[in-house]
Structures are given as structure tokens and as C-alpha cells.
Amino acid sequence: MKKDQLFTRRRVLLAGATAVGAAGTAGLLAWGSGDKPVRAAAPAAGAPARGVPLKPSAYRLQPLTGYGPPRTAPGRTPVRSEPMLKMTGRGRTMVLTFDDGPDPRYTPGVLDTLAEYDVRAMFFVCGEMATDHKDLLARMADEGHVVGNHTWSHPLLTSLTRRQIRSEMTRTSEVIEDGYGEPPRWFRAPYGAWNRTTFQLGAELGMEPLAWTVDTLDWTAPGTGTIVSRVQDGAGPGVVVLSHDAGGDRSQSVAALRRYLPRLLDSGYHITVPRRQYT
Structure with missing residues (x-):
């Protein structure tokens, strides 16, 4: 199969999951009064969500948001002043995100578990790994x-020049488009370190900034049980969970996913991916 044919097939599969578009994410992720986004977590630490007790449920996974073609043509991506960190929407929806990959030692294990439970997630990849x-x-x-x-290369962006930040973003977007078949529409700053330049350049490249609500701190290798507990204790409507599939030994992260994912589903949570809306 030719490369252009393969990309066409992927674009059809991803029509809603990637939802190419720009302005109009208000109503997608959590926003405060006056249409201002909720303040993001401090760098390198996720703001833990208020714990929601897990309860048995008679239903499991519901249809994912973000599928289907855009209703209108995309507009320009707005320049945010803060990253978005929580979804809005009906029901008990959550988003699982994995940073720093892909890593052939751990990413396939994450993908296998997600496939087993028919769940979609977000992967924030580093260009030097993805290439x-x-x-x-x-x-x-x-x-x-x-x-x-x-x-x-996962640098502290706030310590770089505008030219260096642009290079870090642009090179990675090119690799993603080449391997994934579509340019990325979401951006996450390493260590949660954002500044005006990162928001401006991200918007220029058509990307919205997404942070997180619950930080598993799995990169510290606290133990599989601890990671599971952090996800379950932080579970709640709209929560965005931060985990890693690269950047070190992520065997605990892979093992934890296999334990907490079915528990979340059995408790009635809808594990989904965010949708870029069109205006």
C-alpha cells in the first residue's frame, strides 16, 4: 500500500479523534466564569482532583466523544494565557494521557491494554523518540x-529563546505528521512550564495547550499500587490523568494501567479523548 493511501485510511479512522480544527474549545475542557480557562497546575506537579469514591455500575464504556466530521470549516487557534486541564461534558468522563514516548519497551504494553478494553487515550510524544x-x-x-x-528533546521551555522553542515544536510536529498521518492539534509543555511564547507558537502551529488534573508521579517509580491508588483517588468527572510511557523504567506505569483501567470502567467512567470543536 502506498504511503499516501495509508495516510488517507488513517485520516478516515481519525476523523473525530484528532478533530483537526482551531478556535472554539470552550465547552470542551473546563473553563471558569467569564470564559477564562481554569488555572493550570504548578510546573512538574499535577493538581490532584477531589477524590470521587468508585462505585459499582451496570454499564461500562460509552461512545467516545470526538468522533465524526467537523460541522464547519476550522478557524484560527486562539492564543491562550493558561493551559486547559479538565474536560467538561455529560457523564463521568475521564482522559488518560501518556507522556515522553513512544518507547518500544513500554508503549506497546500501554496500547495492548487500551485495545483490550476498547479505550482511546492521548499520547504526548517527544520528537527524538518518535522519529x-x-x-x-x-x-x-x-x-x-x-x-x-x-x-x-523535553527541555524546560521557559529557559529557551523563541527560536529554540519554535524549533522544538516544529520539528516534532513534522515527525508526528509523517508517522501519524496528521499534524498534532494538542501541545503539552515539559514539566508543565508554560509562558506566553509557548502559547503563541503553539497556536501558530494549530495546537491547543493541555495540562492535567491528576499527576500519578509514576516517573518516581513509587510502586504499582501507589500509582493505582492515585488514579482511583483522583478519579472524577472531567479529570485528565498524567502518566508516562517513556523517559525511564515505566514497567510500573504499564502494570498500573492494567489494574486501574478495568476498575474505572466497572465504576461507570467513560475513558475518552477530547474533541476540538469548530466555530
């Missing part, structure tokens, strides 16, 4: 996951 593992980007595309930009 050598485009097969994993292709698998993410084929299985309906959303891929976001997490810079090329």
Missing part, C-alpha cells in the same frame, strides 16, 4: 488514539 519509532505512531493512528506534541 525512530514511527511504527508506534502509525499504530496509535490506526487504533484511534490522539497524538500530541511534547517538544523534541
Whole structure:
């Protein structure tokens, strides 16, 4: 199959999951009064969501949001002053995100578990990892996951020049488009360190900034049980969970996902991906 034909097939599969578009994410993720976004967590630490007790449920996964073609033509991506960190919407929806990959040692395990439970997630990839593992980007595309930009080399962006930040973002977007079949529409700053330049350049590249609500701190290797507890204790409507599938030994993260994902589903949570709306 030719490369352009393969990308066409992926675009059809991802028509809603990637939802190419720009302005108009208000109503998608949590916004405060006056249409201002909820304040993001401090750098390198997720603001823990208020714990919601897990309760048995008679239903499991519901149809994911974000599927289907756009209603109108996309507009220009707005320049935010803060990243979005929580979804809005009906029901008990949650988003699982995985940073720093793809890593052939751990990413396939994450993808296998998501496939087993027919769940889509978001992967914020680093260009220097993705460039050598485009097969994993292709698998993410084929299985309906959303891929976001997490810079090329995972630097502290607030310490870089505008030119350096642009290079980190642009090179990664090019690799994603080549391997995934679509340019990224979401961006996450390493360490949660944002500034005006990152928001401006991200918008220029058509990307919305997404942070997180619950930080599992799995990169500290606290133990599989601890990671599971952090996700379950922080579970709640609209929560965005931060985990990692690269950047070190992520075997605990892979094992934890296998434990908490079925529990979340059995408790009535809808694990979904965000939708870019059109205005």
C-alpha cells in the first residue's frame, strides 16, 4: 500500500479523534466564569482532583466523544494565557494521557491494554523518540488514539529563546505528521512550564495547550499500587490523568494501567479523548 493511501485510511479512522480544527474549545475542557480557562497546575506537579469514591455500575464504556466530521470549516487557534486541564461534558468522563514516548519497551504494553478494553487515550510524544519509532505512531493512528506534541528533546521551555522553542515544536510536529498521518492539534509543555511564547507558537502551529488534573508521579517509580491508588483517588468527572510511557523504567506505569483501567470502567467512567470543536 502506498504511503499516501495509508495516510488517507488513517485520516478516515481519525476523523473525530484528532478533530483537526482551531478556535472554539470552550465547552470542551473546563473553563471558569467569564470564559477564562481554569488555572493550570504548578510546573512538574499535577493538581490532584477531589477524590470521587468508585462505585459499582451496570454499564461500562460509552461512545467516545470526538468522533465524526467537523460541522464547519476550522478557524484560527486562539492564543491562550493558561493551559486547559479538565474536560467538561455529560457523564463521568475521564482522559488518560501518556507522556515522553513512544518507547518500544513500554508503549506497546500501554496500547495492548487500551485495545483490550476498547479505550482511546492521548499520547504526548517527544520528537527524538518518535522519529525512530514511527511504527508506534502509525499504530496509535490506526487504533484511534490522539497524538500530541511534547517538544523534541523535553527541555524546560521557559529557559529557551523563541527560536529554540519554535524549533522544538516544529520539528516534532513534522515527525508526528509523517508517522501519524496528521499534524498534532494538542501541545503539552515539559514539566508543565508554560509562558506566553509557548502559547503563541503553539497556536501558530494549530495546537491547543493541555495540562492535567491528576499527576500519578509514576516517573518516581513509587510502586504499582501507589500509582493505582492515585488514579482511583483522583478519579472524577472531567479529570485528565498524567502518566508516562517513556523517559525511564515505566514497567510500573504499564502494570498500573492494567489494574486501574478495568476498575474505572466497572465504576461507570467513560475513558475518552477530547474533541476540538469548530466555530
